[in-house]
Amino acid sequence: MRPVCVACRLKGGLAPLTLTCVEEERNDDVRAGILQCDACGSRYPILDGLPVLVPDLSRYLSDNLFYLTMRRDLSPAVADLLAEATGPGAGLDAIRQHVSSYGWDHWADRDPAEAGAEQVEPGQAARIMAHLLDGIPASLPPGPLLDLGCGAGRTVAELAEHTDQLVLGLDLSVPLARVAQDAVVGGQVAYDRRRGGLHFERRAFDVPAHPRCDIWIADALALPFVDASFALVTAINLLDCVADPSQALAEFGRVLMPDGACALATPFDWSGAATPLANWLGGRAAQSAHKGRPEQALDALLSDGAQAAGSLRRSRPTEEAEWQIRLHDRSSMRYLTHLSWSANALVDVAT
């Protein structure tokens, strides 16, 4: 993949990035280096093999410096003590809780140490990706696949097992991108699994490595790619986590090849922290647009008409799927996630 500058991208430009500095390489993979924009001079770091391609780099680095620079080899007992000393909900505990839920959701069905007596069926992310893949056309154009909001990376691995093309996973969460990178590229899953409260247990096991995959840190609203780069774009439980879902859909359509496909799953679990109220799809009073129904609001964005968000058009009927996320031994959250499939409208015009 040849990334473009996301700072230029937000201003409507598509300027290539050049690798101007390589400090560490492993098996043709740049582990540490710098990408620079030929047009505006913006520089983006590659850190532990993860390119950080976000539009407001200073702000992102300030907000995430702890996650980007924290050591990851803390032994279980020392990690427990640090988490207790710094307190529940603080940096270390917050990361462990987050990674526990998504590490489990994505990989626990591949963990030989799992006893199988859990309240939640593990491997939910893989199940939903399989459901989405059931609905895409049998023949996609040759080209790479893009998984947005890839979390702990299982969905990237599932895509890799369905294609011989490159698969790229993008996320903005540093701790999850690191788990994804280690699992998908390195073939090793490691995370602390929450039993309850501040009680965690270390999980570490091998999974198949996928050399044709990579994980980047990037923003779904400013994708670092030229137009028409991907044959398939997938996003599970992402659309309600971005600041502007309509802009995100337009961006998905932009990077999709003319005869490519897009498959989305979203539980419409809105929060003001992630998405300003004005940009929610539904989730508001019955007197508001689409009677507050998020499914109808999404359908309008994926249909011909004034509200269409870019070039994506719904290609088949929507479906619903259950998705449960494990919080600890005795707690989980259950969602109904809305599945929708779309194609690039340019194809409909041509055919």
Ligand SMILES: [Zn+2]
């Ligand atoms: Zn630039």
